[in-house]
Amino acid sequence: MLKQLAAALMVFFAAGLAQAQPTLGVEYQELATAQPTDSPGKIEVIEFFWYGCPHCYKFEPVINPWVKKLPKDVHFRRIPAMFNEEYAQGARAFYALEAIGVEERLHKALFDAIHTGSRLRVADEAVLTEWLSKQGVDTKKFAAAYRSFAVEGKLKRAAQLTQGYKVEGVPSMAVNGKYVVITNNIRSFEHLLEIADYLIEKSRGNDAKAAPKK
16 A cells, blocks of 8 residues: 555656646747857857837846856847847847947846836937937947947847747747747746746756756
8 A cells, every 4th residue: 555655656746747847839949940159168048138128128137137147158148139120229229339338237227218217219319329428328439339330230140030039029038049938838037037947957958957846
């Protein structure tokens, strides 16, 4: 009797573990054609976002502490999604700020300005430039970068990645050029990051480690 009970408990426990492991096609997808990464020797994690997206804005305070705790073999990148011209304007601002070395300092401040207070219109270059001036940015350098060849190239690359990763909405997470979290079946931002953690481990060959709890 005890042996039967022990066996039943083992089966139940094993079933629980299996249920906890994310399901291909439900919580994540594997790309038929892997995308090239920019992080040789590391597991690359991408967050696709848009400055105008309220969900991306709410995701910021959740993802930032997670990024700070990523292992050394993981490289995190933000890529502005490119679905249409409105998205492209936000992406252009992102890459121009990156080009002059102030994007990291102003990323949160720009999100705040867009979604609170004056509701900054990031697609309006004049309004954006006026706001940047108040943040101590060299607006001449920004204007030069805004339409530079380098920024144009990054916009094209962002469009290729948006299409290559089959991104349909933001925020979206991709791992190691191969996996994409299916956000339609994600319960919360925390759950999204749990799936990303699992895909990082999967990229290392540790499929069962750190599986999200149901």
